[in-house]
Amino acid sequence: MPDPRTLRLGGWALAALALAELVSVPFSISGGVYERPGVVGEPPGWLVAVVVPAFVVSGAVLVHVRPRNVIGWLLLVSGLLQVTNVAADAYGTRALTDPDGSLPWGLAGAWVASYTWFPSLMLPALVLPALYPTGRAQGRYWRWHVRIAVTGIVAAVVFVAVGGAVDDTVSFARMPWQLPGWLGYVVGIPVVVLLGAAAISVLVGTLVRVVRAVSPERQQLLWLLAVVVAMIATVFVSSRWLFALSYSLVPVAVTVGVLRYRLLGIEVVLRRTLLYVPLTLLVALVVGGLTTMLARLTPDGPLPLLLSSAVVAVLVIPVASRLRVLVDRFVRGRPADPLGVVDRVGSGLEAAHEDPVASMLEAVASATGSSYAEVDGPDGHRLAVVGQQADGTAVLPLRHAGADLGTLTIGPRPGGLRVTEPDLRMASVLAPHLAVVVRSQALTRELEHERTRVAAATSSERDRLRRDLHDGLGPSLSGIALGLEAASGALESDPAAVAPLLLRTREEAAAAVREVRRVLDGLRPGALDLHDLSGAVRDTARSLGMGASGGPTFELRAEPLPDLSPAVEEAAFRIVAESLTNVARHAGARHCAVTLARADGHLRIAVVDDGQGPNGSDRHGHGLESMRRRASDLGGSVTVGPASPRGTSVDAVLPLAGAAVSAP
Template sequence: MGTLRDEDLVRRIGGWSLAALTLALFGTVPLSLSGGVMSRPGIVSPSPDLWTGLIVAGFALSGAALIQLRPRNWIGWILVVSGLLQVTNVAVDAYATRALTDPDQSLPLGLAAAWLASWTWIPSLLLPVIVLPPLYPTGRPASAYWSWHVRMALIGIGLVVLVAATGQGGVDDTVPGTRLPWEAPAWWVWAVGLSAAILLISTAAVTVVGTLVRAIRAKTPERQQLLWLLSVVAAMLATVFTEYRLLFAIAYGLVPVAVTIGVLRYRLLGIEVALRRTLLYVPLTLLVALVVGGLTTAFARLVPEGPVPLLIASAVVAVLVIPASGRLRTLVDRLVLGERADPLALVDRVGAGLEIDHDDPVAAMLEAVASAAGTSYTVVRDVNGRLVAEVGSPEGAGLDLPLRHRGVQLGTLTVGPRRGASQVTEQDGRLVAALAPHLAVVIRSARLAEELARERIRVTTATLAERDRLRRDLHDGLGPSLAGIALGLQAAGTAHRTDPDAVPSLLERTRAEAELAVSEIRRVLDGLRPSSLDLHGLEGAVRDTAASLGMGEAGGPTFDLQAGALPALPPQVEEAAFRIVAESLTNVARHSAASHCTVQLNQANGDLRVRVCDDGRGLSSLAGSGHGLDSMRKRATEIGGTVCVEIANPQGTLVTAVLPLETP
């Protein structure tokens, strides 16, 4: 890691050093042209102006800044080298102008400077146009094909530079009559120049078309980055062959700025809006100009005078532009926005994900929403603020949207802005709001599935525990009693033959054994797990019991059940809690003459805490130790819990049970 940081530091220092050298070289231009050099006879090239300095500074400083932030991205180096080549061309050309026109010819290397200025401008223009787009925005070729393309483009640029450097070319652009001391043969210029032209034309065409194809196929944000670069390069190419040097200077000077913005902060200047308007209004303007110009010219031959040609052209434009603008707007939106141009298609695509089985449907659906909206992060939290699912990492100001299903608040969906943006746009907010109900359905379905799974486990566990208890009771209690009855009957049959006087006593003992068996059967039946627990759980069973006792109905006491978030209860704890509550409610309904009864079920410190409180007559009606109270204490003691019955404040009875969730 230390070696990598040292290499990055060297790159950063190198980038700023080249930028400083570029600015220093441009600073030598006024010195070379001082004293009215450009007014000397025979000089035809205009002197460098402020625009040249701004372009050079733009390339140098943008490239150095990009190297500082992305030291391993080659785009920064391309910008710095392009700026250095530009300023080299300007600086050595200014020096050559002074050296070659000085009367005393005292300055050395004037011809060498003119030769250097004749070709250094070529790579400074071609590198950003042909080599940079295949490397944009990551600084590496997008594929092996683009890697070979970059190599061929560099070879083509090298061949053009070779032709320019070996021929007379532009060595006399500033000072006419300047000649190199050698003459390149014609076959050399044609052979190398033709190869260079073929390579440059083909690689330039592939760069433009290929980058456009990449932009069409790419997703956000790479699509906007590529379109941003294409727009600036297209503006530069459109003005390079015009007579308006200022327009080309502006377009060319925007290249490093646009590239730096595209790599670092592609949404910093709202490029989507600029791209959409540019790609829409420029073609429409050209269409109107061509239609008006062509029709007015054609009809002017038939009607040379009067406003008729212009009126006809205007009518055709009015009929043609409206449908053309609608179609063009659709195409531009698809090109710039991609899938976001049709929000309904995104909603349908996300909705189709509901038909696919996932291990974690909430996380899968959240990822689909994040992908459709292009957000940097998305988070779902429940109503208590607990994290349910998360995609990405927080970046910028988020937007919170409620998740509701059938009027029930399920939680909150938080979405972040697109990568590089500071906040969520209004369009993205509307899109996510349209997708939120689909996500809410998935969250509700996932919760229902979890609740069903927990309920299935609870019922299965309770059923197995009840089966084991029945097997144990029948084997240990009823089984020996029935075996004793069978033996007593057998003994009575034998005594009937051998000792008839002993039969009555044997039958009496057998009858007593049968009564014990009946009592055992009743005990087993009384101990059966209530079916309402399996059907409705503890809370539902308590409500059913209260309703069966007339609580909450006219003439009966009001009833209130307060239950906290309870975990999956062990069957014996759940049954003991229900039996204690049921017995307490029975006492309230039969003996207390209460007007209100409250049952509280909570978990605390690994225990299930049960409270049954009424506002009746109090313990006076329950004095002593009745069978019901003994039954409650016994059930709590069997699982290691306790039951306390005391006077409530200000009146009534309070039954408190503490039942450990981990039974012994």
């Protein structure tokens, strides 16, 4: 489809062409053309100069602002067809009656004028209401209506164009061909049926649409209907200029209804018109009828007028009150029940959904009538979206239990320029419910992530136990069994060999005990099964009395980390736990800080205290050796040194080669 700039240029080009044709009309009818022999029609009046610019300028403005809205193009085409009909008729009349016959294409002009008037009237009457105000047919019913209307209009134009009839302005104009009369019944009846069905459909369908529509579409439709009804009323007035003026207001009203309907107080005008016009008629009928009747009984005196005024005073007040309610409901539509909306949303939450956030967002969009709705997380990541991106959106925060969970963005109703105040209030009422759903889904994702992490750690620990028992403790127990069997056999054959065999068996048993202790010492810490690395470190510090009354203060600085492999996670925890134990038992520190960060593909750990310092005691013997062994097994390192201005700093670097790449 062409870009908006090309569409705008095309719209103004069509408008310029229509105005150029309009300017050519005075030249075609000058010199008393319509007074020549054979001319039976009337010359176009000045009213054409009002109607045509109203259509083409309104259409060009609408195309310029909304180039992809079909309504602007319908107005342009309708105005262009109207002026083409007038200009072709004027030129054809001049050319056909010119005494010297110097002007060509006279019959062609009369032929074009014979059928261009029909689509210029039928397009805005039968097609435009189905597309108003968005430029798109709303629903299957209106799509079928547009197909039927366009089919009927095209069929009628083709039938008239090839039927041989020409415009009757020049009495002797005839086309060189004539179709048989029976063809008019064969083709004309289906065309009449199609156009009649389209006319009934647009009338009934528009009234039903007005009743069912909600703000602001209801006000837009009522605005158009009010102008059309005013135009139809002028048909019964003998003044042609009044009809032309009201007809020229239709395209202006369409453009205003699409672009600037909120700026004119349309709703106020409609409400007051629909309220005060019936009340005025009621008062006039009551006063006139009662006065006439009572005047027969008491022809003299003010009694008839006084009684009529009293009846009006008693009757009009309740009627006006009831009529005001009906008018408000008709103009504004039935107001939404907030409790009913919340109840429907709650019922939707009770049902099972694959994506509860998207389901809840659909309920919010439906309750507010929004054409577009979106939920974004606190990091700007889109969680769910409904509809197509629109202008004039409103953004609401999503908060639950003091936590910022992201934002809710809602768009205006279809055809609206911005979100209305009632819709914004409704969205504000539903936002906390949506925040609860967003939070519950986030907790579900965290739980699933934690379950996966624990399952992976458990599997890794099971594999390590199987390997240690098979490779270490299994051979030791087998050696003990063989030693005891050999000692039992030597009791009879070589008693002197029993003692050495039992000694070796004892050494094997001691080695097996040491292996059992090694396996037990290597078991995965239980804190890592309950928490991630940060949570396990915080839990260990709390168990050592850090952060409690009388103990050193504790601070944990943890950056977002990837999913750590069980080996890296366990080694990091053991290093931090050993360092915290040394701080609690030996350092005499008042403050301890732990930092967990990722840099250059490594996990960097820092444990800093303000205690006695590394030379204050020999507290790093076996603990330091254990930490260094765990780090070196993974290809990392551990260094211990003084902190500034006092205290000890333990720095460890562990490679993340075994870590998952996706962050939680």
